[in-house]
Amino acid sequence: MSHPQARKPFRFTGWHFTFILVAFFGVVIAVNVYMATLASGTFSGVVVENSYVASQDYNRWLDEAAREKALGWHASVTRMVDGRVQVRMSGSEKAPLPAKARLSGEAWHPLGQEADRAVSFRQQADGSYVSFDPLPAGRWRLRLRLDGDGHVWRGQEVL
Known part of the structure; x- marks a missing residue:
């Protein structure tokens, strides 16, 4: 008659804990490296070339933005079938379009x-x-500038 061998009870040892810690931090580090690689590959990192020079123009930029907003002009941008861009501007009663x-x-x-x-x-x-040349397919941001009758309007649209 054979006796079944008694199973040893599981003991959680320092090696188990070490393996869990190494696996956990290995996954965290791998994900961080992957995300950092994606981020650095898609963002140039440059917002302004020289932040000191940009700070000198900041108040002027705010004043220009306030004047442009007061005009009440708006743009509606669409892509035509041939890929060219069409912009329809709308004015306001205070400041009609030139x-x-x-x-x-x-x-x-x-x-x-x-x-x-x-x-x-x-x-x-x-x-x-209407633009002279077509834009390639895809998502684009358009920075627009309209000059007329001594007024300047700037806007940004997504196409």
Whole structure:
């Protein structure tokens, strides 16, 4: 007759605890390295070239932004079938849009996957503006500037 061997009870030892700690911190470090790699690959890190010089212009920028906001102008941006950009501007009763104004812009890809590019517009008979060149497919941010009758308006739109 054979006797079943008695099982040893499980003992949690220092080696078990060491393995759990190493595994836990290994996962944390691996995830942090992965996230840091993604972050550094998609953000240039430059907001302004020289923060001291930018601080000298800060109050002027605030004054310009207040004047632009007081105009009450707004832009509506759409991509046409051929990839060109159409911008429709709307004025306000206090400050109607000038009949002849020049619209210019800069398109930039939020993640830096495409190079920034200048966008030139031509005013159409209906008052809208259409870009000369198409923009590649994808998500773009447009910084727009409208100059006319001594007024300057700046806006930023997502396309």
